[in-house]
Amino acid sequence: MTIAPHPLVARARRLATEVLAPRAERVDQEGVPVSSIDAVKRSGLLGVSAPVAYGGSAAPAAVARETAEILAGACCSTWFVQTQHHTPVQILARAELPLRERLLGPLAGGELLSGVAYAQLRAYPRVPVRVTRERGGWRFDGTVPWYTGWGLNDVMLLAGVTDSDEALFAFTEAREQPGLRASPPMRLAALTASRTVSLELAGLWLPDEAVALRTPYETWAAGDRPKNTNASPAVFGVAEAALALLDGDSVAGETAHALRARLDRVRSRAYALADHPVPHERIEERLACKTQAYDLMRAATTAAVVAGGGRTMDLGSRAQRLAREAMFLLVQGQTAEVRQAHLGSLAAAD
Structure with a gap:
């Protein structure tokens, strides 16, 4: 039996297919336009984790991750702009302040970014x-x-x-x-x-x-430090977008199949760790999984460039854009702990 996707996942896919992906190469060169942000605001995705009482969806973490994957894979620049929005929403949702009554509704409903x-x-x-x-x-x-x-x-x-x-x-x-x-x-x-x-x-x-x-400060830092030890959904989104470029090719398709199977395994493990009820536990395992996700993203985007050949050197190449976005994600939100773990894994690689 086929299970219908969550409404926000369906909206994210429609937004990605109809708005973000078709203009992603132009956006990469010219900048995220206001029209793309307006489309994100109308989609309801800005309230994915916000309380229902304030106009949000209070969707499960799995839904928030899947919508992030979809947006990042379609246009990483637009994803990166809108992903900043979710931390202020989360902070306001926990704040017992008049400011919550003034701002949380407009932020959750997409009136404000x-x-x-x-x-x-x-x-x-x-x-x-x-x-x-x-x-x-x-x-x-x-x-x-x-x-x-x-x-x-x-x-x-x-x-x-x-x-x-x-x-x-x-x-x-x-x-x-x-x-x-x-x-x-x-x-x-x-x-x-x-x-x-x-x-x-x-x-x-x-x-x-x-x-x-x-x-x-130490109270804030204790809650902040574990967050970046988890693999980012954007890493999986960019990797999936790169692998999609290989589908249908008799040779490259085999590479995509093998990488996708490995990516699925790492994603499942990464998200299980992200859902672990104690954020500061299993840190070494989280970091190891994060670096494996990086490795697979790098392999997927490299495969897309190799399969595309010389034409990927054109700035209008989707494979090249994804490879550069992958490079960005290696350092996005990087902490000293993440950097040390990543460098250590590279030094230990065969």
């Missing part, structure tokens, strides 16, 4: 963004080295460290304003289309009502 500016917290004890108490609110000073979706996001979740070593997260509009200036868009080897900039903060002031989370 949020970016994030908090990866710099992982540099602690170095503090790239310092937050100090000022005039009944909070002053932000420093540099956010990476901010994705500039010009596409409506709001951003900005974080820094206070003088009492707290991690403080607050929302503000994603635009230049007094105390906040964006660099020109970065030229990157992959995902230049994602409109990534750095942000200079020089006295940006936000009121108490903008604060979504304020917690001791």
Whole structure:
């Protein structure tokens, strides 16, 4: 008996087939257009994990992972812009604050798209963004080295460290304003289309009502550290897209069949680990599975380039785009622990 896919999975496939994949090569060269973001907003996918009471779907983690795979495989740049949105939604869903009542509904329903500016917290004890108490609110000073979706996001979740070593997260509009200036868009080897900039903060002031989370840094870090030890669904999505380019070829098809079987096994193990009820357990196993997923993604995209031959050197080649996106995913969200595990696995390889 055939089981119908979850409605959000069906919407993700339709969005990927009708909007994202057909324009992905052009987007790669020209940038994610507002029209693609509008299509994502209309799809309902921005509320995949949000509470139903606020207009979300509260879908199981497996559904969120599958929709992420589909979007990343269709257009990794668009996936990367919209994936930033889900952390602010999750933080607001847990916040017992008036801010939740003001923002969670518009974010869950797709009226607003949020970016994030908090990866710099992982540099602690170095503090790239310092937050100090000022005039009944909070002053932000420093540099956010990476901010994705500039010009596409409506709001951003900005974080820094206070003088009492707290991690403080607050929302503000994603635009230049007094105390906040964006660099020109970065030229990157992959995902230049994602409109990534750095942000200079020089006295940006936000009121108490903008604060979504304020917690001791170590409390935040203890919850953050295990997250990046899990394999990203985007890795599997890009790998699957590369393998799809080999299907139908009598020689390359055999390679695709073998790699897909291995990919399925690693995906099943990775997602079982992600669903483990204690996030900080089985870390070594999670990291090993993550590096295996990287290896298979690299093999799949390499196979697509090899099968495509010289024409894959054209910037309009889908195989080449996927290979560059795979390179990006090797370092996306990378922590020192992930880097060490990945390098160790490469050194141990035959």
